[in-house]
Each structure stands twice: as structure tokens, then as C-alpha cells.
Amino acid sequence: MLTERQRMILTAIVDDYIRSAEPVGSRSISKRGDVGYSPATIRNEMADLEELGFLEQPHTSAGRIPSHKGYRYYVDHLAPFNLLAPNEFKMMKAFFADKLNAIEQVVQHAGTILSHMTNYTSILLGPEVFHTSLRHFQLLPLGENTAVAIIVTSTGQVENKTVSIPPGVSVSEMEKVVNLLNRKLTGVPIYKLKSALYNEIGQEMQRHVEHFEELMNVLDEALDGGQDGQRLFLSGTTNMLNQPEFRDIDKVKSILDLFEETPTLMKMMISASTGTGIQVRIGTENDHEAFANCSLITATYAIEGEAVGTIGILGPTRMEYARVIGILDILSKDLTKFLSRLH
């Protein structure tokens, strides 16, 4: 569709614009060593590229900037997936060689590293509890009529919730039920817990326990808590303010506001990371209009071949795609390896 020369010029423009954030003129392209054409020739090609929709002009007498379509073409066909600097590479490897830590801490820490390395905002979706199984369940009475329910999953994640105990239920009764639960349900996947609760041990409980109905409600409530599982970690949110395109308070505010809306962000991350490998959403390809001038690059990490979490980088559409994709690729694979080791 594009000639070799057009591809070369488009690449040059995108690269330049990513670096400078200023419209790129024909003369500055011509002056680069790697393009052997005069400004006039380049002007002609640029006019063509604009007609094809790959470039835009802020106003008549300015240089060109890439359009969303231009970025998309760049990402799909042109971006040089240059490797990281060796010391950066080592840094990431060292991170996982570090001493063992709680899984969510690792994810959170990975987010910090990502945002520091890239100077963009990192958005990480913690490992989904969904695909892990029950390791241990516990119900600890606290006061007169409250108890804390604790669920530990096979990956060592701990979820807890305070529940209220109906009057009349004795401690020994509760213990009996909890024991039964641990005997019967350990190893059951979290997402099957509730149905297993009703189908497998419902009858047995009914036989042995006095306040069946009430206790069932308590368990129901307790297990509910464990299911909203996935956690969202943000890091480097203020990096957005460094970008020249977000010098405008109002633009930046709509983005930062969205950062506080965890559920919306979660949905975006989940919908962005369909399929395997690295996904790039450029500008308006994101569902939310606050991200119209942003690009979101995501990758998933997996346990036993099944994707359980997502890591992502959010930056301006004028983003260092090649670098970020390289980093995300490595980190997602390392996270996957790390999780398998733990499993």
C-alpha cells in the first residue's frame, strides 16, 4: 500500500515527533543522515501521506504530526523493536531473582519499576483469584456477634472479610462447619466455591448442624468477599503531568479523575487485554474519551497457560511504542515464570 520511501518518511516523522512533541517539517527530515532527499521531495510525499490519512497538520504553516492511523501503521509495521539497554535488562531480571515475596507485593513492585523505567503511568491488574483454588478457610469470632472470615488461596493470596454472626449460633457449631468446609472444599477452584458449598456439603451440614439456614448465610457472605478478587495497582500517575501535551489542567484532570474510578479502569484493562500477546490501543481506540489522546499498551501474565492478570502502560499517543512494548514483553513473561515457580 505504501511505497518503501513513504514508509521510511513516515517512520522518520513518527520517531521525530515521539522525541520532540513538535510538528515535524520537511527540512528537518531531509537533514537527517538516513534520508537522502531534498525537502521538496519530502514535502510531496508528506502531502500524499496526509491525503492517505497517516499524517495531520495542526495548521497550514506547521509541520506534520502522525494521525491515529499513522501511529497504528507505525506500531503494526514499522516500529523497530530495539532491545533494552543491557543494564535495564539486568535490572528487570534482578528484580525476580530477589527473595521471595507475597504475590501482590511483587505485582505492585513490578508496577513501580515499570513506571520508573518508562516515565509513563503503569496500570496492573493483580492475579485473578478466580483461577486459583481454596487452600484454607477460617472463621474467627471477634466480639459478641462478629467474626472475621479468612480465605487463603493456593497462590498464597489472603482475602478477609468481617461478617456478623446471627445470635444463637455457638462457637462449637461454627468450628464444626469450618472443619467440614476445609475437609470437603480444599482444592476446589474459587469460582466454584459457592456452588460446591450448596451442592456438596449442603445436605451434610443440614444433618449435623442446628442453625443451618443462618450459617449458610454467613458463609455465603464470607465467600462473596473473596470473589471481587482482582486488585488494581497504579503507579507513576503523576508522570502524565510531565508530558507536554498534558500541560493543560483540564485535559489532565479528566485523566487523573479516571484513575480514581477503579471499576471503570478495571473494565478497560480487561477489555483491552483480550487475546494473548501485547495489545496496543491508540487514542480513540480506547473506550473512554478521557483517553482520546492516550495510548494503552497491555500484556497478560499467566498461570499454567491461563491468563490471570494484566500489566499495562498508559502514555500519550506520542509514546515510545518500541521501547514500551519491549519492556512489557519481557516483564509479562518474567511474571508468568515467577508465578509458575510459585504454583
Added chain:
Amino acid sequence: MLTERQRMILTAIVDDYIRSAEPVGSRSISKRGDVGYSPATIRNEMADLEELGFLEQPHTSAGRIPSHKGYRYYVDHLAPFNLLAPNEFKMMKAFFADKLNAIEQVVQHAGTILSHMTNYTSILLGPEVFHTSLRHFQLLPLGENTAVAIIVTSTGQVENKTVSIPPGVSVSEMEKVVNLLNRKLTGVPIYKLKSALYNEIGQEMQRHVEHFEELMNVLDEALDGGQDGQRLFLSGTTNMLNQPEFRDIDKVKSILDLFEETPTLMKMMISASTGTGIQVRIGTENDHEAFANCSLITATYAIEGEAVGTIGILGPTRMEYARVIGILDILSKDLTKFLSRLH
């Protein structure tokens, strides 16, 4: 020190400036119904107040704005602690009448409400684990050589940490130790746990257990996790962007950057909330220069008379002191009541 009329004029200026964020002129004060003097008279008083350091002038031909000293005087002597609107009051009460929830959820939710009601940023320090006691300890093996340690406190807070198990230690050995620990240490205040571990059950363990040294290290590591206890909750960080004094990206960036530095913020909150009651830190009274144009108002909440956490509101120095102080006062007392009920 100040005449009655000066106090009245100072009050009027601070009130006006809080509302409008624009320098206040003599004429606009004079036009208010409650001040019966001409602009000229007020001008004279304003000149005096400026000389005394209560007011400042951005430039010669502008109105006056309160200085830090002016705000301080206003907060200490002039602010009308008007009550909240009845519906706001009800809203806050209703919040605590709500169904029982995990304690940290309550604190976090309180932060959300605070920031919404005030349109400022709320900073809450979660209940200190320090002053609670051990309710239950557990060590669950996960894989070959890892385990998750769980500590439940008397208030129902759950802390967990992944630890590595030295090779050679058997599951039954671990169980023995955990049982011993629960028997001997339940009810011991968290901050005494480590010393109690060594003094009270050190010898007994040594007698019964083979890998004493290694297990001691594991427990040490596990209990370490529980001690960094206090958690920081932020809400409404982007409200800062609404304030006209923070239209400047660079100013706002230094503030938002500080929001990401949890340890620094924690220290500030702790140092700000010495003593009981409500504390107000105006402008440069805050230790950090990013907050030079901000005021931080804090209050503590308590369990059994002992302060265990802090709630705070951060806004521009031009802050609705009266309103915010009123809200914080009510909320901190309600939180205290709520915690006692739980205890």
C-alpha cells in the same frame, strides 16, 4: 491586640477570599451589609493590618489577601464554627449506622465521604495495629518451601506475609510451634509480640522442637510483616486540580508527587496530629515545601482513649476552615465510637 473593628474586617477579608480566591478590595468589604464603614476607613484599617502582618498585597494596585499569620489568627480566634447543614449531618450519621464492615473498609470509605463533602483531598491513617493484640496466628504451607503467615488482631485486621521455610522442617513440627504460639501469645499486644516470643516461649520451643533456630527465624520474619501496620488512604487527590491557585501544572505536580510517597506522607500525618483534638497546619507550618500553599487539618480517632489513627484534609491555604473543622470533629468522634463498639 487587635481592635474589634480590625477583627471584623479581617474576618470579612478572609471569608471573602476563601469564597472568591481573588484579592479583596476595600470597596467590596464596605458594600457588605454587616460592615458599616466607608471604603476609605476600611482602607486605613487594611493598611494597619498589613503592617501588623495579617494581610498581604500581591501588587500595589490590587486588593489584600490574608497572610499565613492572618489565617492563623482567623483559625485561632475568628472562625465561626458553624454547624453543618442538617442533611450533611444526617449523611455522616447514616454512614456509621450502616451494616458492619471490616475496619479498614470503614476508614477508607470515610475518606471517600470526606473528600466528596469538602472537595479537598482526604488523607487517612488506618488504625495502628500497634495497640491491638494478637487474636490468632497461623502458618499455612503453600509449596515445597514457602508458607503464608497470617496474623489476626483483636480488631479483626488481617495481616499476611509469604515466608520461606528452611529445608528439613516438617509440617508437623510447624504445627506444633503454631499451636504453642496461639496458646501462649493470644491476647498479647502486637508490639510486644517479638519480645514475648523470645522470652516466654523460647525455652519451651527449644525443648520440644528440632529445628529451633530456623523456625525462630521464620517466626521473626512473619511477625515483622505485621508491624508496619498502619495504612495510608488517599481520596480525592484530583480535587487539588479544581483549586484556582493550582492551575499551574508545576505547583500541582509537586503536590501530587508527594501523594505517591507514602512514607513521607505518613510521617507528616503522624507529626501533624500530636496532641488531641483538631490540629491545623497552615502553609509553611507544614514541614514539606510542596505544601507551602496548602493547609492540613487533622484529627485523631481512638480506641479506649488511646489515639490509634488520624484523619486529615488537605486543601489550599485558602480553605473553608470552619466547615472542614466541623466535619472532621464529627467524623473523628464517630469513628472513635464505632471502634469502641467493635472492641
Added chain:
DNA sequence: CGTTAGCACTCTAGTGCGTTGAGTGCTAAA
């Protein structure tokens, strides 16, 4: 026929300047 030099044209960003208006300080009168 593709490429390039030259040139007129366009448009933004920056600069300088006069005007406006809010607000002050001072003086003199009430």
C-alpha cells in the same frame, strides 16, 4: 519522469504599546 531549487503565501508566536479599570494612599473637609 522523478527530483530539486526558488518563491510567494500562510499562519502562529512573540513583542511593543496604548487603554481600561480596579484599587490604593493621601489630603482635606465634615
Added chain:
DNA sequence: TTTAGCACTCAACGCACTAGAGTGCTAACG
């Protein structure tokens, strides 16, 4: 002691002008 009046100050605004970067078009060149 208070107030009216007046000259003065200074930021903000609008306007015209300029400089400069970049374009599109045409014609010449190899």
C-alpha cells in the same frame, strides 16, 4: 474620627506589527 475626592499605580486586555517556520506550486534540471 470618619469620609469624600483625587491623583497615582499596575495588571490585564486588545491590537497591530514582525519574525520565522513551513507549505504548495511552478519551472528547471539531469
